Amino acid sequence: MKHFVVDDNKDKVNEIRRRLQVDHLWPMLEDGGIYSLPLGANESAWEAAEGLDVESAAAHLEVASQDNIFFQVIDLNAKQKKALRTDASRRIKHMDWPVSIQRLSIWPQKQAYPGVCHDVCVETFPEVVDLLCLAPWMSLRSTLR
Secondary structure, eight states: OHHHHHHHHHHHHHHHHHHHHHHHHGGGOOTTOEEEEEEOOOHHHHHHHHTSOHHHHHHHHHHHOSEEEEEEEEESOGGGSOOOSSHHHHHHHTOSSEEEEEEEEESSTTSOSSOSOOOEEEOSOOEEEEHHHHSOHHHHHHHOO
């Protein structure tokens, strides 16, 4: 019985942590905004960035990243939209913060990231993703712009 109580407390702590993360990111995003995130940094880069302030962590992760993602936010309130009961709607219902995004890619690819300005083009159809699962929290917290 004690094992279930510990798991229940762990679930509550994770839920509170996710709610705080959403509350932190909510004022940073807007419908129609275009954002970028560095991805693919190795474990040592993540560990080194955890002890730094936000600006230093952002600079460290951008230098250490091997890839990046560009996207445009189509809808921040995807969970509140009415939809038929399908596998996709059930998946959206269980997301912490479902956001409809349009992925973009740098054109031409030879441009360096990070940079001041990039030309981007549409990559795929819009999709609903859990924003908190799009990138590691450290990356979302420090380098989302």
